[in-house]
Amino acid sequence: MKAAVGTLNKSKLKAVETAWQIGDVQGFDIPSGVSDQPFGHEETIEGAVNRAKGAAEKLPGAVGIGLEGGVTETPHGLFICNWGALVTPDGREPFIAAGASFRLPDELAEPLRQGEELGPLMRTYSHNKNISQEEGAVGFFTNHRITRDQMFEHILELLIGQWEFSKRT
Numbered sequence: 001m002k003a004a005v006g007t008l009n010k011s012k013l014k015a016v017e018t019a020w021q022i023g024d025v026q027g028f029d030i031p032s033g034v035s036d037q038p039f040g041h042e043e044t045i046e047g048a049v050n051r052a053k054g055a056a057e058k059l060p061g062a063v064g065i066g067l068e069g070g071v072t073e074t075p076h077g078l079f080i081c082n083w084g085a086l087v088t089p090d091g092r093e094p095f096i097a098a099g100a101s102f103r104l105p106d107e108l109a110e111p112l113r114q115g116e117e118l119g120p121l122m123r124t125y126s127h128n129k130n131i132s133q134e135e136g137a138v139g140f141f142t143n144h145r146i147t148r149d150q151m152f153e154h155i156l157e158l159l160i161g162q163w164e165f166s167k168r169t
Helices: 010-019 041-058 106-113 118-126 136-141 148-168
Strands: 003-005 025-027 063-074 077-087 095-098
Touching (some): 003 010, 003 041, 010 025, 010 148, 041 063, 077 106, 077 136, 136 148
Parallel strands (some): 003 063
16 A cells, blocks of 8 residues: 655655555655645644645555644644644545644744744754754754654554544444
8 A cells, every 4th residue: 555645844754654554655745735834723734634635646546645734823822733634545535633732932933923934933943954854843842752753653643543443344
C-alpha cells in the first residue's frame, strides 16, 4: 500500500515514514488551499483535508495524507494546533485527527494575530533557519521532548488506527 503525502516538508514526511509500516511513502507539493498561516481549527482541518485529497489524486490507488499546522485562539491565549487527514483509496470521507497543542509566548502570539506566519517568526525567535523542517515550534518550546515529526507521527497513528478500525466494522 502506498501513501501519498501532500507535502515535501522533511519533518512531516519523516512522521509518515515512521508511522506508515505497510508500504511506500511519496511526498507531493500540494497547496493547502487555506491561508499560509491557518488560524483556527476549522481552517487548519480544511488545509489537512485539501492536502490529503490532492495527494491522493497525484498517486491513484494510494492513501492520501495531509498534515497541517495552525494556531487557534483560546480564552487562555494563542495555541498551536495540528491536524491530519487520511483519504482512503476508495474515496470515503477522510479520517481526521488532531495533535499536540500548547500556548505560544505572547511575543509570538501578537504578531500572529496581526497576520504574520509562525514559521518565519520561529526562524527569528529560535535563530534556526530550518526549524520548520526540523524540531518545529513544538520541539523548541518543549525542550525537544516532543519534536515536530513526533507530534505528526502521533496524528498519523490516530489516522491509521481509525482507518484500520473502520475496516473491521
